[in-house]
Amino acid sequence: MTFLRHVFAIVAKDLAAELHTKELVSAMLVFAVLATLIFSFALDLRGALAQAAAPGALWVTIAFAGTLGLSRSLAREELTGGMEGLLLAPLDRSAIFCGKLLGNLLFMILVELLLLPLFTVLFEVWLLRGSILLITALGTAGYAASGTLLAAIAVNTRAREVMLPILLLPLAVPVLIAAVQATGALMEGAALAEVGVWLRLLVVYDLVMLAVALLTFGYVVEE
């Protein structure tokens, strides 16, 4: 219970800070909307072509918008020593990771809730169905888990804004490929059972990243 209380205290703190500034979600949202508009108007796709391009465009947008948010979320901890304050407090290091992960996940899901309808309209593909939302949730969870861990590493480097995508994108290749493939198949009308391989890959990736992050986060944030 104490662990959960600490996790929710960190999430509540991140939400309160974001309510004051709105800088993290607004930056992610503006980027996501602009990227979607550029993809839509630059490619000018209709019908089958739009259906083929939409999954890739969607996940590229989610990945880069997510990277913006992840980077800012951890930078906020470093700005005046907040992370040091967390490390000084009597709580498990993994509670810090879980709190940051849940906060990042909430911000990414919030942006996706606005992004998916926009994609549906501009690409003329129906994304708002249970199976696609499940894939989106699993893909986002995996991306946020690896991103939260790597952002904690990147934030202590001199080129933190550049470092996160360089570290994160190669590690996120499996989750992005699985998410794009599963989203594409589901958009073409496949049943969830037919994308079982990709679904299992997403679940395994999420679990492995979560386990690795929980085991290593303490070492990452300490000196």
Place this chain on the structure above:
Amino acid sequence: MIKTVALTKAFGLRTALSRVTLQVAAGEFVALVGPNGAGKTTLLRLLATLSRPTSGTLTIAGLDPAKAGEAIRRQIGFLSHRTLLYDDLTAEQNLRFYARLYEVPEAPARIAALLEQVNLTARRHDLVRTYSRGMQQRLALARAVLHRPALLLLDEPYTGLDPQATATLTALLHELAGEGCTIVMTSHDLAQGLALARRVIALWQGRVVLDAPTATTSAAQLAALF
């Protein structure tokens, strides 16, 4: 309260702290003095469990930081160069957040009392980023003592403070020392360190070069060491 034996910390080839052996009893007020780069902050970070020693042993309240980190951290208050506050939260939100992490009993009353003590009650709903440096430092002090720590570690706490904040800090330190709180404070201001503490430990190039009561030590004597 604190016991170190041959405590050493190296960063690559550079040894920041070399075989420091000392004991600080519960309730002592110790000033750690020395020039820049002497190893004061390194020692304080080791005591705060923010850093791991390269070699040697450290126990705080009889506990080993490697095995009982959480139990030790519950007893430590730390005021560093950085405020450890969130700029995007109000003063009250910052203290409420830390009160939840430290599970401070009767937190609202404790927060209200501390904000009053550091003269920030009127600004408690303002974002910390709108505060002056002195106000931020006063709030950082409230954060550091929020959970009534048995050991208070202060890293150059007077740096950048205005006269009001200096007076508030001095009064609070006297009060905490009177209540039996163990205080270790770094300072490069030798006179200030001597005026506040009961014992002075001088560091130079990572080594303890003097450990004496402040009553028998003068600022000129300390200055001659460096």
